[in-house]
Amino acid sequence: xxxxxxxxxxxRWFDPASPxxxxxxxxxxxxxxxxxxxxxxxxxxxxxKTKILKTLKEVILSLGSLGDIFFIDIEHGSNIERDLxxxxxxxxxxxxxxxxxxxxxxxxxxxxxxxxxxxxxxRLSVLAPGLNVEKCWQRIDEIDxxxxxxxxxxxxxxxxxxxxxxxxxxxxIRVSVMMHLPAIKMTxxxxxxxxxxxxxxxxxxxxxxxxxxxxxxFFQISNQVTxxxxxxxxxxxxxxxxxxKIVEYERIARDKLLAKDVNILDDKIARALALxxxxxLISSHEAMFLLSNLRMGINMGRVKEIPIExxxxxxxxxxxxxxxMNNGRILNPEQRDILRxxxxxxxxx
Amino acid sequence: MQCEICKTNTATVHLTEIIDSHRTESHLCQNCAQxxxxxxxxxxxxxxxxxxxxxxxxxxxxxxxxxxTKKVCGECGMSMEQFRKQALLGCxxxxxxxxxxxxxxxxxxxxxxxxxxxxxxxxxxxTPAQQQDxxxxxxxQLAQAVKAxxxxxxxxxxxxxxALS
Numbered sequence: 001x002x003x004x005x006x007x008x009x010x011x012r013w014f015d016p017a018s019p020x021x022x023x024x025x026x027x028x029x030x031x032x033x034x035x036x037x038x039x040x041x042x043x044x045x046x047x048x049k050t051k052i053l054k055t056l057k058e059v060i061l062s063l064g065s066l067g068d069i070f071f072i073d074i075e076h077g078s079n080i081e082r083d084l085x086x087x088x089x090x091x092x093x094x095x096x097x098x099x100x101x102x103x104x105x106x107x108x109x110x111x112x113x114x115x116x117x118x119x120x121x122x123r124l125s126v127l128a129p130g131l132n133v134e135k136c137w138q139r140i141d142e143i144d145x146x147x148x149x150x151x152x153x154x155x156x157x158x159x160x161x162x163x164x165x166x167x168x169x170x171x172x173i174r175v176s177v178m179m180h181l182p183a184i185k186m187t188x189x190x191x192x193x194x195x196x197x198x199x200x201x202x203x204x205x206x207x208x209x210x211x212x213x214x215x216x217x218f219f220q221i222s223n224q225v226t227x228x229x230x231x232x233x234x235x236x237x238x239x240x241x242x243x244x245k246i247v248e249y250e251r252i253a254r255d256k257l258l259a260k261d262v263n264i265l266d267d268k269i270a271r272a273l274a275l276x277x278x279x280x281l282i283s284s285h286e287a288m289f290l291l292s293n294l295r296m297g298i299n300m301g302r303v304k305e306i307p308i309e310x311x312x313x314x315x316x317x318x319x320x321x322x323x324x325m326n327n328g329r330i331l332n333p334e335q336r337d338i339l340r341x342x343x344x345x346x347x348x349x
Numbered sequence: 350m351q352c353e354i355c356k357t358n359t360a361t362v363h364l365t366e367i368i369d370s371h372r373t374e375s376h377l378c379q380n381c382a383q384x385x386x387x388x389x390x391x392x393x394x395x396x397x398x399x400x401x402x403x404x405x406x407x408x409x410x411x412x413x414x415x416x417x418t419k420k421v422c423g424e425c426g427m428s429m430e431q432f433r434k435q436a437l438l439g440c441x442x443x444x445x446x447x448x449x450x451x452x453x454x455x456x457x458x459x460x461x462x463x464x465x466x467x468x469x470x471x472x473x474x475x476t477p478a479q480q481q482d483x484x485x486x487x488x489x490q491l492a493q494a495v496k497a498x499x500x501x502x503x504x505x506x507x508x509x510x511x512a513l514s
Contacts, residue, residue, distance in 0.1 A: 040437065040438055156465075158465065165399065166399070169459070170459070170465045224460075225459050228460070228461075228462020228463065229467070230467045231467045
């Protein structure tokens with residue numbers, strides 16, 4: 001398995017056949033774990049990190065239930081390789097930018113990743129397209145159990161799984177659901193949504209941008225509390241209460257646009273399509289913004305000639321590391337803008 | 350309080366930034382905050398939230414905290430002062446060593462919860478060596494039980510041995 005095999009194709013987290021996929025892009029669960037008898041990663045010597053990496057890598061690679069999996073050495077990888085994995089959400093920016101022995105075990109289908117020597121020794125994550133939080137939990141729970149039979153995790157009866165940062169303490173679980181909410185944004189209800197989400201002890205983060213900036217109306221909703229609530233309760237709330245409610249808000253906003261502002265809506269979509277089809281230079285920021293409008297247009301039945309798969313694919317193919325990996329060389333920002341525009345024209349015309 | 354930018358509206362967004370332990374505060378109205386791209390950014394990441402809590406914690410309890418910050422974990426060398434700077438602990442043992450200080454911080458960041466309610470540790474499968482040790486141990490105990498003519502215990506030990514081999 002080479003990374004160029006990944007960079008050419010769409011990630012599985014954009015699967016149009018999954019539940020509510022027009023609004024819910026993907027569901028993800030992450031578990032933070034540490035090995036008993038070792039310091040946390042930030043305090044580890046290189047020798048200790050090497051030992052932890054070796055132990056965890058061997059245990060995970062030996063699990064029979066994960067299908068085709070492979071290990072990627074992040075310490076010795078190139079910047080483009082690291083960025084590619086970040087763009088595909090297989091590793092965190094934190095792991096990419098870290099130092100010392102570290103790596104990731106990835107399933108070929110990209111639905112499982114185990115980051116080693118991130119902020120915690122082990123960060124397991126399982127992903128499923130659409131609204132599938134329960135399915136992610138079943139899967140990651142099994143994997144976690146299988147690993148826990150071979151190594152001893154740092155655990156206290158009172159505080160549960162011990163993590164480097166107390167904000168992950170207890171279950172170590174972070175449920176994140178990625179949503180596409182263009183109509184809530186267009187009808188200027190984002191602020192209201194953010195406030196109500198915060199009241200429920202959840203966080204909202206923008207996606208595809210640097211840090212917290214939201215580009216293209218993609219938002220990630222995550223739980224904030226990890227201690228004192230069971231995994232099942234958190235999972236159940238996301239699957240059956242929180243996310244269905246936000247989906248409902250977005251649907252109402254879409255209906256409202258169709259009923260009251262159909263000209264504004266169609267204008268936005270048509271402009272996005274026209275620009276994407278003809279631009280000669282386009283930044284990653286602008287491309288995301290326009291693709292998001294076009295995605296809304298297709299999912300609302302306003303654009304019929306372009307399959308949704310093409311748009312989902314373009315979200316990844318136009319990212320900086322993907323462009324460079326698929327072109328086989330390092331490109332400066334202007335070269336990337338040219339190549340990005342070419343890629344868009346080729347796929348959309 | 351007035352917005353620092355437009356100087357007309359009431360400031361409802363209060364930002365505290367801590368960069369290299371240097372603290373700056375700004376007070377803006379919703380509109381100006383939005384123009385600055387702050388609305389979304391005001392969703393502090395958990396680490397940021399924690400750092401600001403830690404900084405506040407340190408300021409309020411500065412005097413009585415002097416003694417506590419001198420405490421150092423024997424396993425990783427971490428002190429509370431260091432933790433306040435990086436918001437990350439050094440080893441699992443820190444949760445015991447700094448329990449007094451951490452309890453408060455944990456409750457604040459975890460919606461007042463202080464006890465784990467989720468999944469427990471999975472039972473470890475014994476390694477072949479551990480299994481062998483256990484068998485040897487049982488055999489010794491069995492021999493002693495027979496020698497002491499404690500046949501009831503011997504029968505129990507024999508059954509346990511059978512189950513293992």
